Amino acid sequence: MTAAKIAADLTRLLGPHKVLSTIGERLSYRYDAIQMGVTPLVVVLPESTADVVAAVKAAKAAGLPIVGRGAASGLSGGAAPSAPAVVISFTRMTRLSIDAARREATAQAGVVTLQVSEAAKPHGLIYPPDPASFRTSTIGGNLGENAGGPMCFKYGVSGDYVKRLEFVDENGDLHHLTRDAYDLAGLLIGSEGTLGLITEATLRLTTPPRxxxxxxxxxxxxxxxxxxxxxxxxxxxxxxxxxxxxxxxxxxxxxxxxxxxxxxxxxxxxxxxxxxxxxxxxxxxxxxxxxxxxxxxxxxxxxxxxxxxxxxxxxxxxxPALGRIRPQRMNEDIVVPRSVLSEVVREIEALGLASGFHVVQFGHIGDGNLHPNILFDPKTESEDGVHALAHDIAMVALRHGGVLSGEHGIGSMKLPFMKEALDAGTLDVLWDVKHALDPLERLNPGKVLPAVDLPALTGAAHA
Amino acid sequence: MTAAKIAADLTRLLGPHKVLSTIGERLSYRYDAIQMGVTPLVVVLPESTADVVAAVKAAKAAGLPIVGRGAASGLSGGAAPSAPAVVISFTRMTRLSIDAARREATAQAGVVTLQVSEAAKPHGLIYPPDPASFRTSTIGGNLGENAGGPMCFKYGVSGDYVKRLEFVDENGDLHHLTRDAYDLAGLLIGSEGTLGLITEATLRLTTPPRxxxxxxxxxxxxxxxxxxxxxxxxxxxxxxxxxxxxxxxxxxxxxxxxxxxxxxxxxxxxxxxxxxxxxxxxxxxxxxxxxxxxxxxxxxxxxxxxxxxxxxxxxxxxxPALGRIRPQRMNEDIVVPRSVLSEVVREIEALGLASGFHVVQFGHIGDGNLHPNILFDPKTESEDGVHALAHDIAMVALRHGGVLSGEHGIGSMKLPFMKEALDAGTLDVLWDVKHALDPLERLNPGKVLPAVDLPALTGAAHA
Known part of the structure; x- marks a missing residue:
């Protein structure tokens, strides 16, 4: 189906002010804060869950992939389409209510993270998860990536604050979940829109420390x-x-x-x-x-x-400081046991020096969550070299008993490394779970789970 | 396949001391602390993960259901077989190690809950989850039901302490999970052995309050x-x-x-x-x-x-006090918003009086987690009447925006009420997830998820 045809279908369904179809408009929805993806076929700006349902049903009828998107402040490409897709941008779904007696906030997917705490403040309450982008990021995006932040060490990540979740499945059916068995809400959190589209969440609030x-x-x-x-x-x-x-x-x-x-x-x-x-x-x-x-x-x-x-x-x-050194950066998000942290930092420093790239490291040391950043200029430096170094850094984490992502998600950036992070049998099981919720692989294809036939990168392959 | 044949197969594989096959032995593995189930075909007492793998493969080859079992101190029938099955009792899998520097305990499924804290104590650490049965219950059982306890209000439930999980799937394949996307570990926790068998968990320890x-x-x-x-x-x-x-x-x-x-x-x-x-x-x-x-x-x-x-x-x-009033009890586990607690308690009290059964209520009021108990004597009182009252109590919770289970799981006891707790579309999605991990429904059949064609109970049907 052509981009024009799906845009016309969606415009008929939702009205012209909720659909972006010109190439100029669509080009702006290719990227997140770091990764560049494929230009969307069309961009939908739903104003209600009913709009999301309609858009998902239309995309399904047309056999097209769907990519959900919040503020696109993510760092691993979760919201950057890997294929020509219908992008659903949640920024207009901003309904937010506070129930002070129950210490809950109910927020639509497009509510900006900071606004939850701002709305809770008059009631003497706060929402602790504080990803670096909390002034622009959305609750839907935070939950899609299960975002963390400096407060995580003591207070836990975004998913720890979810009491109830509303989501639209690949059929366009709406579901309301609590955190019971099976904890489907927990499965959706961090799944980067590959299992369903989170439209609303009820979040636990707490009192601020004095x-x-x-x-x-x-x-x-x-x-x-x-x-x-x-x-x-x-x-x-x-x-x-x-x-x-x-x-x-x-x-x-x-x-x-x-x-x-x-x-x-x-x-x-x-x-x-x-x-x-x-x-x-x-x-x-x-x-x-x-x-x-x-x-x-x-x-x-x-x-x-x-x-x-x-x-x-x-x-x-x-x-901003890193942005002055090189125009682009690849931001990793490894987590390693604190006991091996100094070794890991040293090894990554050495890899950076050997590669010739400018590498800086920072992160949430309490959790062993480290952000090695490779700074580069795509005009003068090799992107293949950046990816090879990023892979080497990921391997350092895995070799020391660590994992690939603490709070940014896997997205497209770390997708090739997942082959080494998961054994083949477990990858099969995760694909079975994916297919249970998205049998045709139309929800944010090319994220989180590597294709079973994607060859594993080896040190030799890109050395 | 006959019970004798599968017992012979398993004995050949594992040796006679790991297999219980006489009717006297098997009868003892029908029940949990409250519910009575179907007599197992055979009981396996694995001493290692390899034994579990062997038993699961043998059961699969024979096309037989598998029911995992810890100390059987559960209260909703999770470990009581609903069909003639191979019961895998984890009580001999008791390896436990403490890594004080990482504040972690690694426990096989059969480790008794209390022993985790006992082993952590010399290192100045504790394991907070404290289900009432913690002196006898096992870590595997606690995670299967996502058990809570009085400390949950401040410290969280069992699943909140899981950092890594080892499980055997229905094929007999072994998997090692961290809490990443997709959070398959979180899905297994609370799934009552219906998605896989948890063989080992790495648990977060904390310091005790002074x-x-x-x-x-x-x-x-x-x-x-x-x-x-x-x-x-x-x-x-x-x-x-x-x-x-x-x-x-x-x-x-x-x-x-x-x-x-x-x-x-x-x-x-x-x-x-x-x-x-x-x-x-x-x-x-x-x-x-x-x-x-x-x-x-x-x-x-x-x-x-x-x-x-x-x-x-x-x-x-x-x-023990309730045990003196009537020999049996049905222990519910509803959770309701604290704001409606007094109304809910009053309604349940009235239902108890009207039914003629002895009903008592207690629970973790901080979370709104209430345990209405129906006390009865199966020799003189109608079990159908007990189930009808239990259903009415469950409906009170759902009507007030509550849920069926806070910490005991759904098991077989609350299975018929799940039809009212879940809308039909969401039940379909949960079945899709179930089938992704257990396509032939051989893992603890008849638990957690009601059959789609099971008729919903209505007030009229049993009034």
């Missing part, structure tokens, strides 16, 4: 930072945030902000402790401080809220 | 207790345990223990607050106390640990 305390510590090397974190946790501290930046990342941010970050430090640690009891919060910070100093760290405590905000500005500026 | 404080409060009626709980939570208290007993339950326990419980109270509340900071723990208890008193409650604080243990003895004695 007190927060912040410190920054610099270390001669990454191993010392990792050891300090383990030691502080072993001593009983459960920091709200535990962020790490390597030397290359620290220097990129210092070049950008010029706020006096220690350029010579091998690793920088940023830590928040929080809670309702000031004494406990300060005791936890002391435990972290002591562990940092015992591992040779230099500690700077934030004296005021403004001081704390200034320290966190360094971490929040990583993305 | 301080615990306890109070009991009695109220003129259930509504006041529910209101006090809501008010305390709204004020910022997050108690570790929040248990409720109605008047009938309190009187049953007092008849049994004779410790001076207030027989005239409409509702009894038992509350623990815990944490590492004594001041916070006591502040939280004060918030609860204040809310109880404002709602007309009479509060008794535990002055010592021994005093607290005595108060909790009342709650722990519910099961």
């Amino acid at each position: 007190f927060t305390r912040t410190l920054m510590s610099s270390f001669p090397d990454v191993g010392a930072a990792a050891e300090a974190v383990s030691q502080a946790i072993a001593a009983g501290a459960v920091p709200a945030k535990l962020e790490f930046m390597d030397r290359a990342c620290t220097n990129a941010v210092e070049d950008y902000l010029k706020i006096g970050l220690p350029r010579e430090a091998g690793a920088l640690l940023l830590v928040d402790t929080d809670g309702d009891d000031l004494e406990t919060v300060e005791t936890e910070l002391e435990l972290v401080e002591r562990a940092c100093m015992q591992q040779g760290g230099t500690v700077r405590r934030a004296a005021t809220d403004a001081d704390a905000a200034q320290l966190w500005r360094a971490r929040r500026s990583v993305s | 301080f615990t404080r306890t109070l009991m409060s009695s109220f003129p009626d259930v509504g006041a207790a529910a209101e006090a709980v809501s008010q305390a939570i709204a004020a910022g208290a997050v108690p570790a345990k929040l248990e409720f007993m109605d008047r009938a339950c309190t009187n049953a326990v007092e008849d049994y223990l004779k410790i001076g419980l207030p027989r005239e109270a409409g509702a009894l509340l038992l509350v623990d607050t815990d944490g590492d900071d004594l001041e916070t723990v006591e502040t939280e208890l004060e918030l609860v106390e204040r809310a109880c008193m404002q709602q007309g409650g009479t509060v008794r604080r535990a002055a010592t640990d021994a005093d607290a243990a005595q108060l909790w003895r009342a709650r722990r004695s519910v099961s």
